[in-house]
Amino acid sequence: MIISAQLIDLFERNIYPAELEIDAGKIVxxxxxxxxxxxxxxxxxxxxxxxxHIESSMLPPTEFARLAVVHGTIATVSDPHEIANVLGVEGVEYMLHNARNTPFQFCFGAPSCVPATCFETAGAILDAAAVDGLLAREDIGYLSEVMNFPGVLNADPDMLTKIAAAQRLGKPVDGHAPGLRGADAERYFAAGIQTDHECFSYEEGLGKARLGVKILIREGSAAKNFEALWPLLLEFPNQIMFCSDDKHPDDLIHGHINQLVVRALEKGCPLFDVLRAACLHPVEHYRIGTGLLRPGDRADFIRISDLETFQVLETWLAGECVARQGKSLLPHQAVDTPNQFLASHRQPEDFEWQTQSSAGAIRVIGVDDGEIVTRSIEGIAPIREGRLCADPASDLLKMQW
Ligand SMILES: [Zn+2]
Structure with a gap:
């Protein structure tokens, strides 16, 4: 099969008319x-x-892939942390098993922090032995986000053993250090942690990038850091990747990394730096098996309309067209669910709680739009018959557990 178009060569930083000869799913x-x-x-x-986290899309990997290919996404680096918090290793195995049914490439990591903190009532604990077992698998590509940064700074043996296991196997170690700066940031990344996707200000990203950390500019359904961080692409073009962290289905249907590419170009970032961040750096850093348009590579590529709108005309995986003109050509697949979500019915009274106080002053977890970092603030909750109540009018809600 021959495919012809203008070819964007990300290695040579060049664009020229070309023909691709494809045979048996590879570029000949x-x-x-x-x-x-x-x-x-x-x-x-x-x-x-x-x-x-594929789980945030509320979809299994095969269905996530069906939506993502429409936007020109051909691979993800994915931490199965959410399902591991519910089902442990069995949950990770479910994701790996399901992902085998699609030509889309999922580079799954071994969740490093399940539960994320000892204050969580998670459904499972992944200790150093369990993480070691996962990391040894060929289909696990890296140690995923080391969220327990106090554990790293305090030389927690369990945390350090997990990092050492990844290093022994030559697998990358992902970071997660919101707000960490100065000497603490230096010590955290010196422990062998190579990336961070949690910067929420330019200065924080700058400090980490100067340490040689690869910065993942995140713009997802929950946290939106693109506006703060995009200038890093001008200064550290070889250290940048794009990510969403969490992509809810109603967002994924509208776009994905393609949206960040267009936005970065609109900001005036150089074309090849933007595309290398979006297409090349993750493949190289995580050693994902996707093709990069070289002879011998798997025939994975996309066809776009032009260099301004970046409309995705076609997406190809292993020599097959899997999306064309906004329509996914990947088949729906039956989903076997690994667990059941059982919840009892709740009444409004369940969201009230007894109080001795008459003032209703309470501590509240303050949440800001587009951020996932929370603040401790004070609020006044209405009191009815000795019970503190939620107050939706002032956006004061009670979390139920
Ligand atoms: Zn994450």
């Missing part, structure tokens, strides 16, 4: 040609979400 040859048909568009390696 890339030939420069004199011209290509009008409207053939541009070919480039597909987009990669460098950090996303």
């Amino acid at each position: 040859e890339v030939r420069k040609v004199a011209h290509v048909p009008e409207g053939a568009g541009y070919l480039l390696p597909g987009f990669v979400d460098a950090h996303v």
